[in-house]
């Protein structure tokens with residue numbers, strides 16, 4: 001770390017820190033799993049313990065905590081004290097966000113980075129600042145599209161501010177998710193986010209006609225499945241839509257039947273916009289389609305369960321042998337359900 | 341699967357050696373292990389980094405030795421008092437109650453006379469869970485445990501929405517911290533430390549359309565937090581409004597099993613989220629989840645063990661994926677997964693003791709905990 005700052009002195013060597021009494025760390029009994037700290041880290045944290053004991057909240061505390069979190073981004077007490085200091089000083093919290101931007105990108109896998117922003121946004125209570133944060137998280141996700149913390153933070157911003165006005169925070173979410181899925185149709189985080197935006201966070205402005213929304217969303221998922229039939233994220237979304245809207249799986253039978261043939265050439269010639277056919281060269285039959293069709297039969301019950309069992313057998317023995325145990329379980333479970 | 345190559349031996353000595361090595365010292369590059377919010381983030385497999393804190397590293401190492409049945413020989417009785425003492429030194433009390441902190445890193449020297457914590461040296465929920473289990477592995481008698489103080493601390497961490505924050509005065513509040521609060525109450529066999537109904541409502545809100553549970557109510561389904569949700573729902577006793585049997589409907593159960601089973605990939609390993617790669621730790625989080633749902637049968641044990649054998653690091657320890665470096669976290673969780681899912685027809689090197697999947701401890705350790713952690717009730 002010190003290589004970056006060539007002439008940095010230890011706090012113990014700086015006259016402007018002479019008024020602070022450093023507090024070395026308590027060592028205790030023969031520490032299990034001892035950690036060998038560097039001299040810089042030990043020095044900075046000694047002064048930090050001193051500052052905390054004295055209760056000082058001043059600009060130099062910001063410099064000290066910044067130094068510590070740069071050496072150890074997970075030092076949660078340094079983050080916590082930094083936040084309290086910012087509040088006590090009445091500091092410009094948006095400036096703090098900008099200071100932290102690059103740091104957040106470099107340390108995007110550190111929880112504290114995002115928690116700190118969350119505290120700042122809660123204190124700011126500004127939808128405009130939240131909008132800027134949405135743009136910031138979009139930039140971060142452009143680099144690492146599946147970073148869980150960044151997604152969580154974005155979801156928190158949307159739900160916390162819940163700004164559903166025209167042009168409000170939620171307004172651009174669906175289009176943005178579509179962009180992400182254009183880039184990578186298997187981005188499960190983006191699919192999950194779409195489910196949150198459309199279904200799991202209440203009814204958004206413009207989405208009041210739920211039946212129409214259900215049709216649009218199921219068409220959206222079907223188009224994406226046509227593009228890459230073996231994409232579980234899209235199938236899970238489609239199932240989620242049907243379950244959420246209490247639509248029987250059977251309404252999609254003619255769609256899934258296009259995906260259970262072993263050869264795309266067997267598919268009908270006529271182009272049906274409601275039932276897009278698999279893209280050329282897709283690996284067929286599609287396991288997810290077979291599974292879906294078996295679920296249709298199982299839902300119908302009675303005689304139909306035998307058809308489901310046939311499909312599960314083919315999955316177990318031919319099309320998805322690595323999940324043989326699961327399909328055998330479905331057979332047992334399905335037969336039991338049919339008897340009950 | 342007949343086309344699988346025969347299983348190599350489980351490198352028990354190598355894995356025990358890694359645990360011992362980590363217990364004896366950590367290089368500065370692992371300084372992040374020092375404070376725990378970071379860890380708490382990773383302890384349940386939340387992120388890719390998997391860096392963990394100091395107390396957690398100790399727990400994984402002790403757990404590894406316990407699972408390998410070598411605790412007696414590697415940590416002889418004579419050496420244990422000092423280990424126990426180190427854990428008890430992390431027990432701290434104050435206005436938020438009593439609990440364990442990740443280490444003394446905010447504790448000034450010469451503080452022995454006043455263990456009363458300040459605002460910045462408070463106990464941590466995940467560390468408290470970890471310390472209790474570690475002390476049970478070390479067969480502590482728990483005579484130093486401040487039981488009422490612990491329950492007070494758990495209460496101080498519960499939030500309005502039913503979840504629990506890692507620290508009584510801040511920190512993340514999600515399924516991992518909520519699971520820890522539930523295990524602590526379950527270990528103490530005393531539920532006066534929480535509003536159970538609100539906690540259960542919170543857990544149920546984390547369920548996602550895919551069938552798994554996210555880290556928070558709006559989060560994407562994740563293996564580690566699905567484990568936390570299911571174990572919590574199983575450990576929490578029935579209340580007047582939440583009967584144990586109706587917490588998960590049959591449809592929800594089927595959906596969760598489906599999602600979990602789909603996470604076992606052709607390599608035999610499990611991924612933690614849809615469309616991600618296999619990672620050894622998720623073999624435990626997803627596998628144990630299936631076991632808790634009574635669907636352990638759907639796991640392909642042979643394929644799982646094959647994946648684990650490939651994750652074994654040549655110098656000992658188990659890595660998150662083949663070709664990666666081993667670490668205590670993946671070593672422990674891989675062995676835990678193997679303890680739940682013993683490969684059929686494997687040689688004796690793969691034999692591990694049975695595991696309690698809810699507490700994540702061997703049955704012997706769980707029995708010890710049950711006998712020593714709850715308050716002794718006066719005979720009535």
Ligand SMILES: [Zn+2]
Pocket residue numbers: 385390619620621622660670
């Ligand atoms: Zn992992």
